Amino acid sequence: MQYRTIKKLDLSLSTFGIGCMRLPLQQQPDGLKDSSKIDQDEAVRMIRHGIDEGVNYIDTAYPYHGGNSERVVAEALKDGYREKVYLATKLPVWLAKSYDDFDRLLNEQLEKLQTDHIDFYLLHALNAERWEFLKKVNVFKFLDQAKKDGRIRHAGFSFHDQLPLFKEIIDSYSWDMTQIQLNLLDDHYQAGLEGLHYAADRDVMVVIMEPLRGGALAARIPNDVRDVWNQAETKRTPVEWAFRWLADFKEVSVILSGVSTMEQLQDNLRIFADAAPGCMNEQEKDLVSQVQALYRSKIRVNCTRCNYCMPCPSGVNIPEVFRLYNNMFLFDDPEASRSQYQKLIKDQSDATQCVECGLCEAACPQSIPIINKLVEAHQALTT
Ligand SMILES: NC(=O)c1ccc[n+]([C@@H]2O[C@H](COP(=O)([O-])OP(=O)(O)OC[C@H]3O[C@@H](n4cnc5c(N)ncnc54)[C@H](OP(=O)(O)O)[C@@H]3O)[C@@H](O)[C@H]2O)c1
Ligand code: SF4
Ligand code: SF4
Numbered sequence: 001m002q003y004r005t006i007k008k009l010d011l012s013l014s015t016f017g018i019g020c021m022r023l024p025l026q027q028q029p030d031g032l033k034d035s036s037k038i039d040q041d042e043a044v045r046m047i048r049h050g051i052d053e054g055v056n057y058i059d060t061a062y063p064y065h066g067g068n069s070e071r072v073v074a075e076a077l078k079d080g081y082r083e084k085v086y087l088a089t090k091l092p093v094w095l096a097k098s099y100d101d102f103d104r105l106l107n108e109q110l111e112k113l114q115t116d117h118i119d120f121y122l123l124h125a126l127n128a129e130r131w132e133f134l135k136k137v138n139v140f141k142f143l144d145q146a147k148k149d150g151r152i153r154h155a156g157f158s159f160h161d162q163l164p165l166f167k168e169i170i171d172s173y174s175w176d177m178t179q180i181q182l183n184l185l186d187d188h189y190q191a192g193l194e195g196l197h198y199a200a201d202r203d204v205m206v207v208i209m210e211p212l213r214g215g216a217l218a219a220r221i222p223n224d225v226r227d228v229w230n231q232a233e234t235k236r237t238p239v240e241w242a243f244r245w246l247a248d249f250k251e252v253s254v255i256l257s258g259v260s261t262m263e264q265l266q267d268n269l270r271i272f273a274d275a276a277p278g279c280m281n282e283q284e285k286d287l288v289s290q291v292q293a294l295y296r297s298k299i300r301v302n303c304t305r306c307n308y309c310m311p312c313p314s315g316v317n318i319p320e321v322f323r324l325y326n327n328m329f330l331f332d333d334p335e336a337s338r339s340q341y342q343k344l345i346k347d348q349s350d351a352t353q354c355v356e357c358g359l360c361e362a363a364c365p366q367s368i369p370i371i372n373k374l375v376e377a378h379q380a381l382t383t
Contacts, residue, residue, distance in 0.1 A: 001054030001269070002276050004253050008203050009154060009176060013086065013254050015247060016272035017057030018050050018265075019209065020073050021064045021306070022258030035307055036066025040075060046265050047076035051084050053269045057254050059179075059207070061090040061124055062109060063308075074114040082115055088179075088207075089113065090124035090158060093134060102142040106151060120177055120207075121152035125308075125365055127161040131169060140173050158209065159191055160365035166191040170199055177205040177253075181304075181365075183213045184245045184288055185295055189302075193249075200251035207254045208246055214258075214304035217242045222298065222330045228290045233283070240271050245288055247275035298329040301373050302366050309360035309370065317349040318360055318370060325377035334380075341381040351378035 002015040023043040025033045047058065058077070060069045070089060077085065089109055096102055110116065121143075123134060143155040154176035159166055170178065178199050180191040187193050199206050212218045218239045221229075229238060236244070246255050255272075259265040280288075303322040312318055321344065324337040344350040351374035360370045 002247070002272055002274065003054075003056075006205050006253055009205065011086070012056075014054055014056045014272070015252075015255055015275065016050075016055055016268055017059055017088075017207065017254040017256045018047060018055055019256035019258040020047070020058065020060040020069045022215075022260045023065060023069065023072060024260050035310075036068055038065050038068055038072050040072050042262070043072050044076040046259065046262055047073070048081055049262070050259075050265055050269065051081055055269075056085050057088065057207075057256075058085050059088045059120075059209075059256050060113075061122075062092040062095075062105070063124075070109060070112040074112060077113075077115070086119040087113065087115065088120035088122060089118055090122040093123050093126070093130050093139075096133075096137075099137045099139075099142065102139065103146075106146060110151060117150055117153060119153045120156055121146065121154070122177075122179060123157040125160050126157050126165075126169060127365075128165055131161075131165065135172075143173070156205075156207075159195075160367075161190065163191060163195055166195045167198055170202060170204060175204045177207060179207040179209050179256075181210045182208045182246065182252075183211050183217060184242055184292055185213055185217070185299075186210070187292075196249065196251050205253045206251060207256060208252055209256050210304050210306075211246050211255050211257055212239060212242050214306055216304070216326075220327075220331065222294065222332075225291050225294050228287050228294065232287055237267075239267065240275075241284075241288070241291075243268070243271050244275050244279050244284075247272070248277060248280040250277040295330075299326050300329060301326060301368060301377070303368060304366060306365060308363045308365055312354070312360055313357060314353045314355050315349050316351060316353045316360075316374065317344055317347075318374070320344060320349070321351050321374060321377050321381075322368075325373075325380060328380060338381055351375065351381075 003012045004015055005012050024039040026037040026039045028034055058073060060073045091105055146152045156175055156177035158179035180195055196206055221238050229241060246252055257268055259268060301322040303319055305319040307319060309318050324341050328334040328337040354374050356371050364370060
């Protein structure tokens with residue numbers, strides 16, 4: 001495992017951190033998966049295996065897996081594992097209506113996680129609206145107090161909005177860290193590479209989320225993308241290229257990845273055994289540019305399948321509709337997507353079930369105009 005030294009915090013962190021938003025799920029009798037039903041035994045086995053192999057950064061959050069991720073992480077960190085890791089979790093700022101709620105939520109999280117302190121406590125998924133509220137109720141006083149009384153060691157925020165707001169937030173408090181979405185398709189999206197450098201230049205540690213764009217860069221790979229990767233002198237998998245592209249930046253401290261199987265965990269442990277700054281040569285960087293151009297010409301909706309918009313009260317399977325819509329163009333096989341979409345229609349989870357309540361759009365960290373995109377997707381998937 002590669003480690004990076006965080007001088008300001010006097011820490012050595014594993015470059016690969018386990019993100020606990022996509023833990024293995026129980027098989028349901030109807031064959032479908034319910035993201036709130038974690039396969040706890042397998043999740044505990046995986047997290048502990050990761051730690052045994054050198055991972056020392058674990059990331060969870062209040063809402064992951066319908067509120068069950070923190071509980072399962074607590075199980076995994078029993079038997080001496082808590083002492084081996086730096087634990088990160090996040091304040092669900094949208095549930096706080098007043099200053100007093102911050103203390104209540106943090107104390108509830110400490111109890112769920114069965115620990116007396118959080119190593120990295122983040123204000124979760126900041127955007128302009130949440131930031132205005134947090135400033136108004138003086139969240140800084142709460143963070144200072146929680147650090148002082150030892151309930152949290154380091155304070156940070158995760159971010160899903162535009163670059164100018166990111167810079168404003170970075171400049172507003174003495175943050176220890178920030179967590180941003182960055183992958184080879186989102187290099188100029190939200191905080192992006194400019195945000196990475198902006199934070200690092202101000203000595204704010206940067207943790208990366210969605211490095212595989214929620215799995216899109218790992219799943220089925222379009223043939224023309226594969227052809228580009230195959231031109232590299234050293235042959236690697238698309239997952240490996242995506243991680244190495246990030247690991248090459250010395251400004252990156254930890255790269256989080258959600259792993260939903262033991263095989264994925266083992267693969268990522270292998271990749272992070274030698275992914276370090278300087279690991280990409282010029283020819284490989286040129287191949288990345290070609291892959292970026294190919295993906296950008298094909299993808300219609302920038303959905304990362306984070307599930308923040310789910311469940312839709314009308315039953316629309318939003319991420320699945322967008323996956324099928326994107327696949328029409330990624331794989332040049334529109335009929336395969338159309339035929340799978342018929343199953344959603346049969347299950348009444350297709351785009352036409354939408355009653356335009358807007359709940360999903362308010363929850364989407366990618367600011368996708370979901371209602372309009374559903375109409376667009378339905379049209380393409382049914383003609
Ligand atoms: N603060 C926030 O607002 C926020 C938002 C998003 C994420 N996060 C955190 O950041 C973490 C990382 O983001 P992410 O989970 O989206 O990471 P990611 O690495 O972009 O996506 C994870 C998914 O990629 C696939 N995958 C991972 N390793 C693989 C491998 N070796 N081979 C093939 N497929 C592989 C799996 O997809 P399948 O399950 O489809 O197989 C897995 O579920 C999250 O788990 C969470 O802790 C925070
Ligand atoms: S706007 Fe439509 S898709 Fe979104 S939550 Fe409401 S009904 Fe569901
Ligand atoms: S539509 Fe937005 S909130 Fe829903 S899964 Fe996709 S990125 Fe996440």
